[in-house]
Structures are given as structure tokens and as C-alpha cells.
Amino acid sequence: MKHDTVLNQLAEVLESRKQAPADSSYVAKLYANGLDSILKKVGEEATETVMAAKDGDKDKIVYEVADLWFHTLVLLAQQNLHPDDVLNELARRFGMSGLVEKANRHS
Numbered sequence: 001m002k003h004d005t006v007l008n009q010l011a012e013v014l015e016s017r018k019q020a021p022a023d024s025s026y027v028a029k030l031y032a033n034g035l036d037s038i039l040k041k042v043g044e045e046a047t048e049t050v051m052a053a054k055d056g057d058k059d060k061i062v063y064e065v066a067d068l069w070f071h072t073l074v075l076l077a078q079q080n081l082h083p084d085d086v087l088n089e090l091a092r093r094f095g096m097s098g099l100v101e102k103a104n105r106h107s
């Protein structure tokens, strides 16, 4: 499957889980448990990513970043945002020096 298709299809599945009973799916359970349960997973997966990188274990880094990306996609869906919103922001920044981008940020 093409990589942009993975993101779009996953976003569709995450959207459809909003109608699913809480006990029928992992994502439906996260939604049912509310924003804080999703934020907790994002925090945990970020920490696990840091630990994998400190261990220098490439396979583990990929695995943990996949968990982190997945849970941030759940967060976006819960907030009625789409991966395209983030990709558009990255595209806007593309080619712009990080220092310039930072100087243009509002506080």
C-alpha cells in the first residue's frame, strides 16, 4: 500500500470507530475513555520512543514511533482533525529555515 494511502485509510478507519461500541475495538475504547486517555497514550509512546533511541535499537525505534504516530492520529481524529492538516502545515514550512520558521511563530 502506498504510504499516503496508509494515512488516509487509517484516518477513515479512525473516523468510523466513532460510531463503534466501546468494547468492539481498541480505538473505540480510547474514544470512550476520553481525551485524557488518548493523551496518556501519546505521552507513554513518546517516552518509549525516547528510551528506544537511547538504547540505539533501530527496530524498536521504528516500532515505538509507529505507536506514537498511531496515537497522535487517534488524537487528531478525536479533535476532528485530519492528517492532511498536519501535512499541509509541514508543506507550508518546507524549504523554510527552522530559524526563520521559529522567528515567525506567534507566542
Ligand SMILES: N=c1c2ncn([C@@H]3O[C@H](COP(=O)(O)OP(=O)(O)OP(=O)(O)O)[C@@H](O)[C@H]3O)c2ncn1[C@@H]1O[C@H](COP(=O)(O)O)[C@@H](O)[C@H]1O
Binding pocket: 010, 013, 017, 024, 025, 026, 027, 028, 044, 066, 067, 070
Ligand atoms: N495501527 C494501529 C495500532 N498501533 C498500535 N495499536 C495499539 O496500541 C496499543 C499500544 O499500547 P502499548 O504498547 O502500551 O500496549 P498495551 O499494553 O497493549 O496498551 P494498553 O492496553 O495498556 O493501552 C496496543 O493495544 C496496540 O494494539 C494499534 N491499534 C490499532 N491500529 C490501527 O487501527 C485500526 C483500528 O483498530 P481497532 O479500533 O482496534 O479495530 C487497526 O486496523 C490498525 O490499522
